[in-house]
Amino acid sequence: MSRTIDAVVSPTQTNTIPADISGQMLDLDEDDDLEVFSKDLTLADGNMFNASMPTSPGSMVNQCKFEEDEESDSKDIFITVDNPESHVTAIETFITYRVLTKTTRSEFDNSEYEVRRRYQDFLWLKGKLEDAHSTLIVHPLPEKFVVKGMVERFNGDFIETRRKALHKFLNRIADHPILSCSEDFKVFLSAQAWELTTYKKQGPGFLSRMGETVRAVANSVRGVKNRPEEFTAIQEYVEDFSNKIGSLDKVTQRIVKEQKEYLEELKEYGPTYTLWSGSEEELAEQLKGVAGCIERCCKETEEQVGHLSDTLVPVLHEYVLCAETLKAVLRRRDNIQAEFEAKNEALATKKVDRDAESSDLGFVWGSLLGKNPEEARHQRQERLDGEIEELKEEIDKLEDRVEWANNALKGDWGRWQRSMRGDLKSAFLSTAEKNVDYYEKYFIFIHTQITVSL
Amino acid sequence: MMADSGPKEVAVIGNTELTSAELDNNIKNTMVEIEKGTSLLRKLEISVAEAEKRTGKNTVNMQEIYTVYLIETRPVDALTEGITPDSLWRRYSEFELLRNYLLVTYPFVVVAPLPEKRAEIVWHKLSADNMDPDFVERRRVGLENFLHRVASHPVLCNDNIFNIFLTEQDKDWKEMVYETGFQAKADSRLKAVNAAFRVKNPDGRFTELKHYSDELQTVLSQLLRVRARVADRLYGVYKVHGNYGRVFSEWSAIEKEMGDGLQSAGHHMDAYAASVDDILEEEEHYADQLKEYLFYTDALRAVCRKHELTQFELEMVALDLACKKQQKEELVTGTVRTFSLKGMTSKLFGQETAEQREAKLQVLEQQLKEGEEAVKEKNTESDEFVKTAWVDIERFKDQKDRDLKEALISYAVMQISMCKKGIQVWTNAKECFNKM
Numbered sequence: 001m002s003r004t005i006d007a008v009v010s011p012t013q014t015n016t017i018p019a020d021i022s023g024q025m026l027d028l029d030e031d032d033d034l035e036v037f038s039k040d041l042t043l044a045d046g047n048m049f050n051a052s053m054p055t056s057p058g059s060m061v062n063q064c065k066f067e068e069d070e071e072s073d074s075k076d077i078f079i080t081v082d083n084p085e086s087h088v089t090a091i092e093t094f095i096t097y098r099v100l101t102k103t104t105r106s107e108f109d110n111s112e113y114e115v116r117r118r119y120q121d122f123l124w125l126k127g128k129l130e131d132a133h134s135t136l137i138v139h140p141l142p143e144k145f146v147v148k149g150m151v152e153r154f155n156g157d158f159i160e161t162r163r164k165a166l167h168k169f170l171n172r173i174a175d176h177p178i179l180s181c182s183e184d185f186k187v188f189l190s191a192q193a194w195e196l197t198t199y200k201k202q203g204p205g206f207l208s209r210m211g212e213t214v215r216a217v218a219n220s221v222r223g224v225k226n227r228p229e230e231f232t233a234i235q236e237y238v239e240d241f242s243n244k245i246g247s248l249d250k251v252t253q254r255i256v257k258e259q260k261e262y263l264e265e266l267k268e269y270g271p272t273y274t275l276w277s278g279s280e281e282e283l284a285e286q287l288k289g290v291a292g293c294i295e296r297c298c299k300e301t302e303e304q305v306g307h308l309s310d311t312l313v314p315v316l317h318e319y320v321l322c323a324e325t326l327k328a329v330l331r332r333r334d335n336i337q338a339e340f341e342a343k344n345e346a347l348a349t350k351k352v353d354r355d356a357e358s359s360d361l362g363f364v365w366g367s368l369l370g371k372n373p374e375e376a377r378h379q380r381q382e383r384l385d386g387e388i389e390e391l392k393e394e395i396d397k398l399e400d401r402v403e404w405a406n407n408a409l410k411g412d413w414g415r416w417q418r419s420m421r422g423d424l425k426s427a428f429l430s431t432a433e434k435n436v437d438y439y440e441k442y443f444i445f446i447h448t449q450i451t452v453s454l
Numbered sequence: 455m456m457a458d459s460g461p462k463e464v465a466v467i468g469n470t471e472l473t474s475a476e477l478d479n480n481i482k483n484t485m486v487e488i489e490k491g492t493s494l495l496r497k498l499e500i501s502v503a504e505a506e507k508r509t510g511k512n513t514v515n516m517q518e519i520y521t522v523y524l525i526e527t528r529p530v531d532a533l534t535e536g537i538t539p540d541s542l543w544r545r546y547s548e549f550e551l552l553r554n555y556l557l558v559t560y561p562f563v564v565v566a567p568l569p570e571k572r573a574e575i576v577w578h579k580l581s582a583d584n585m586d587p588d589f590v591e592r593r594r595v596g597l598e599n600f601l602h603r604v605a606s607h608p609v610l611c612n613d614n615i616f617n618i619f620l621t622e623q624d625k626d627w628k629e630m631v632y633e634t635g636f637q638a639k640a641d642s643r644l645k646a647v648n649a650a651f652r653v654k655n656p657d658g659r660f661t662e663l664k665h666y667s668d669e670l671q672t673v674l675s676q677l678l679r680v681r682a683r684v685a686d687r688l689y690g691v692y693k694v695h696g697n698y699g700r701v702f703s704e705w706s707a708i709e710k711e712m713g714d715g716l717q718s719a720g721h722h723m724d725a726y727a728a729s730v731d732d733i734l735e736e737e738e739h740y741a742d743q744l745k746e747y748l749f750y751t752d753a754l755r756a757v758c759r760k761h762e763l764t765q766f767e768l769e770m771v772a773l774d775l776a777c778k779k780q781q782k783e784e785l786v787t788g789t790v791r792t793f794s795l796k797g798m799t800s801k802l803f804g805q806e807t808a809e810q811r812e813a814k815l816q817v818l819e820q821q822l823k824e825g826e827e828a829v830k831e832k833n834t835e836s837d838e839f840v841k842t843a844w845v846d847i848e849r850f851k852d853q854k855d856r857d858l859k860e861a862l863i864s865y866a867v868m869q870i871s872m873c874k875k876g877i878q879v880w881t882n883a884k885e886c887f888n889k890m
Contacts, residue, residue, distance in 0.1 A: 237708055244705040251697040258694055262687035269684050272677040279669045282855040286862045293866065421712055425890040428719070432884035439876035446873070450866050 077103040077174050079189065081167035084159050085116075094118050097163055099170065101189045113190045119144075121188065122166055124200060128184040129173070134332040135405040136179060137412045139172035140321035141165065161314060168318070172419075178408070224334040225341050228406070234413060235330050242323035249316040256313065259305045263298060270294035289453035296445045300438050307434045315427040319420065326416075329409065336405045340398040347391045354384040499528045499539070500605055500620060502598035505590050506543075520545055521590055523597055527620050542623035546571065549597060551631055552619050556610060557753075558636045561760040562843035563610060564850040566603035567749030569596025569742075592742060599746065609846075653762050654769055657840055660761045663847065667754040674748040678741060685734050696727030715890035722883040729879065733872050740868065743861040747854060754850075757843050764839050768832040775825035782818045785811060 083098040096116040103111060122141055129138050142165035170189075173179045187199050270291045277287035504524040512518045523546075528539035549568055556565050569592070601620070604610045615634065618627055702720030706713040 240708045241705075244701055244708070247697070247701045248705075251694060251701060254697075255691065255694050258687065258690040262684070262691050265680065265684045265687050269677075269680045272673060272680055276670075276673040276677065279666060279673065283858055283862070286859055290862055290865065293869065297869075421890065425712070425715075425887060428890070429884060429887045432880050432887055435880040436877055436884060439873040439880065443870060443873035443877065446866050446870050450863065450870075 076105050077101065077180070079167075079170045079174055081163055081170060084163055094120075095159060097166060099189060107186060108190060110190070115190065115192065115196075117188070119162070119166075121196065122169065125184060125188045126169075129179055129182060132182065132184070133178060133408065134336070135329055135409040135412075136176070137322075137325060137329055137409075137416045138179065139169050140318060140325050141169055143321070164314065165318065176412075176415075224338045227334065227337065230410070231330065231333065231406075234409075238323060238326045238330065242320075242327070245316060245319045245323055249313075249320050252308070252312055252316055256305060256308055259301060259308070263301045263305065266294060266298045266301065270298065285453045289449045292453075293446050293449055297442055300442050304434060304438045308431060311434075312427050312431045315423055319424065322416075322420070333405050333409055336398075337402050340395070340402045343391060343395050343398055347388065347395060350384060350388050350391060354381060354388065498605070499526075499530050500598070500601050501526050501539075502594050502601065503541070505594050508545075521593075523594060525601070525620060540621060542621070544619070546593075546597075548619070548628070549600065551628065552616065553600075554640065555615055555631050555634065555636050556604070556613065557756060558639045559613070559634070560609060562757065562839055563607065563846050564750065564753045564757055565610070566600050566607075567746060567753060568600055569593045570745070570749075592738070596742065596746075608849075651762075651766050653765050656762055656765055659844070660758045664755060664758040667751040667758070671748060671751040674744055674751075678744060678748065681737075681741060685737060689730055689734060692727050692730035694727075695723050699724035699727065712890040715886045715888070718889075719883050719886035722879050722886065726876075726879045726883075729875050733868070733875075736868050736871075737865075740861060740865050743857065747858065750850075750854070754847075757847065761839060761843060764832075764836045768829070768836045771825070771828045771832045775822070775829050778818060778822050778825050782815065782822060785815055785818065 078101070080100045081097050082100070084095050085098075086093060086095050096118045099113075099115050099117050101108075101113040103113075119141075123144075126138055126141055129136075142162045173182075173185055179185065187196065191199060273287045273291035273294065277284040277291070280287060502523050503526045505521050506524070507519055508522050509517060509519050522543040524541055524543055526539040526541045546568075550571075553565060553568055556563070604616060605620075610616060615627075615631055618630065699720040702716045702723065706716035706720065709716060
């Protein structure tokens with residue numbers, strides 16, 4: 001869906017967001033990145049990655065170990081997302097972001113890549129990662145559209161918020177021991193625009209994807225029978241967490257709103273003292289002093305609201321989306337188990353069928369065809385045996401799949417919890433610090449005012 | 455059970471029979487800044503201690519509920535001996551009557567205002583209901599303040615009616631007030647207020663004062679309105695944080711490592727939300743101080759108007775005298791400078807006789823004498839008024855500057871206290887988050 005920008009732009013022109021913003025963003029990023037990375041557990045170990053990455057689950061388990069106890073400061077890949085630019089074509093208008101990668105990883109041909117990507121490309125990457133690793137927790141992308149509020153798609157704030165979220169998204173993947181090995185990820189970071197388009201067209205077609213989805217839906221309708229206790233516990237936690245984080249998101253947004261309204265009134269309040277000072281002689285200085293205090297309060301409040309919007313609001317929002325991701329991951333794990341259980345039931349049924357000594361139906365059928373009843377029975381046995389063997393093979397594979405899915409999820413779950421704690425703790429801490437700072441600055445100002453003019 | 459609004463101010467009450475020397479002494483002493491504990495002659499402690507609801511029949515014989523206030527008085531020397539104070543009950547309308555009487559009887563005094571009859575400039579938490587306990591309490595404080603203002607005024611404190619208002623329940627005080635005949639004066643003042651008259655030479659200082667009162671009224675009304683809105687918003691900000699308390703507490707139940715940190719952080723959020731109540735109550739006191747001066751502007755304007763009236767009367771009398779003088783001159787010289795019917799008729803029907811002229815002259819002479827007397831009287835009256843009024847205006851200005859300066863400083867101090875609380879709460883919260 002494209003929207004038209006108000007400014008008149010020729011189709012071939014690309015508009016750059018004013019230069020000062022892009023400059024700012026680069027500075028912000030470097031510090032942010034390093035902060036986050038040193039807290040996160042990085043599992044980059046050069047030995048683990050080969051040039052050709054096998055993507056079958058079995059081999060993956062052996063390849064990438066979950067070395068979660070190891071806190072490594074040796075990052076070997078740095079990604080930044082910045083410099084949004086809008087592109088106008090005859091059909092649509094969209095924004096692209098520059099994705100800059102610096103890496104020493106051996107599977108990359110170069111050590112530096114600079115590409116431009118649009119939101120759609122990020123969506124594609126996420127889809128591919130989720131397909132390949134259905135029970136790993138992929139960090140959420142910012143939403144497609146802003147649901148409420150009147151934020152224009154091309155509003156500066158919206159773009160900046162989205163850019164930050166995209167930046168975090170890529171970095172989370174880079175941190176992930178398994179996901180960062182993904183070929184799709186590598187292509188996303190390194191391929192030029194036309195290369196990416198070509199690459200996207202390969203791979204399982206739309207129809208085969210449909211088939212998988214249909215099967216998954218069918219299994220989920222049946223439901224999983226013997227879900228391991230620990231996953232039920234995780235699911236209950238996710239439900240509760242989703243509620244709580246949703247509430248926190250709402251409360252925080254409400255605080256921002258109230259603060260803004262408070263600020264509006266304050267802006268009118270200070271000037272009344274200044275006005276009054278015009279009518280007074282003895283009191284003029286004191287009145288101006290109070291006006292000055294209120295003005296300072298305005299300034300500090302504005303800063304504080306800005307900080308809240310930049311720091312706490314986006315993080316809470318991110319984890320609201322995370323909660324949804326978690327629910328989807330749990331569902332997918334359930335589906336995998338459900339499929340396995342379904343096949344097991346089918347096997348049991350088949351076995352029962354085969355072991356049935358005489359089947360009146362078979363006898364009647366055989367005689368109708370003019371076959372020897374003995375032969376008919378033998379043929380039937382053979383056929384069923386074959387099917388049973390096939391089923392057993394499939395079940396073996398599915399069993400592997402279930403085991404791998406469960407292990408992947410279990411491993412990632414601990415990882416995710418640690419990230420979550422780290423992110424939320426840091427965001428709340430920062431907010432509390434800012435609030436202390438707010439009161440301290442205002443306190444000092446009033447103090448000096450009292451000694452000077454009041 | 456005394457409703458306490460803070461340390462009681464000590465005010466001066468003079469008795470009603472004083473020698474002129476004592477009066478001077480009183481005035482000198484009362485001119486000194488009234489502060490708590492300051493030693494003055496004949497100290498009397500006054501307080502409006504309580505408020506109660508009564509039911510009764512009003513003037514149109516309908517049931518009504520009204521509030522009465524307990525006025526307690528006690529000589530300060532008796533404090534240490536624990537003597538119970540004298541007390542009596544008065545309702546708001548009696549305070550109003552007292553004030554109107556003072557306004558009329560001492561037109562050169564800037565009479566202190568009463569607290570609001572109805573709650574007007576309030577922020578949402580306080581209801582605008584006259585029966586609301588918070589409103590009644592603030593009105594009680596306002597009435598006490600009014601009594602202190604009057605009792606500390608060098609002139610007003612000696613007034614008999616005022617003294618009886620404070621101390622004697624038995625007498626029919628209302629009757630006494632009406633007997634002073636102030637109503638008649640009040641009516642004439644009212645007429646003067648409504649009459650449109652133009653003063654040719656008002657004292658410039660009064661004109662300036664009138665402008666100042668208008669300005670002050672406008673700016674204070676606006677200031678108080680915006681302040682109420684700001685208070686409302688601040689309340690909102692603090693209270694929403696209370697939700698953090700609730701959600702953190704619920705969330706801590708499902709977390710292992712973060713649980714303790716979240717739980718205690720939640721408590722601090724609750725404390726933060728609750729702290730706004732005290733903050734805003736203190737601010738309300740500040741707003742009341744400003745409101746008093748908002749209402750004072752009416753009294754200022756009243757004094758200015760009285761001056762205009764006096765000046766106007768003087769000008770009228772002087773004009774009349776000038777007219778008479780001219781008439782005399784015309785009669786004496788026989789010249790008619792101005793057109794008059796008399797002049798015309800005399801031209802047409804012949805001049806007056808010498809006797810007639812003589813008679814007229816005599817009448818005029820008498821009128822002239824009376825007129826000159828009147829002008830002299832009015833002049834004296836006007837001068838006296840200007841002098842006494844201006845003394846009181848200077849007194850008022852000093853009082854205003856002192857009071858408001860103190861109010862502004864205390865407002866800044868309130869803000870500092872708010873900051874300190876904020877720093878403490880968020881530092882505590884920060885520590886809790888650290889433990890997460």
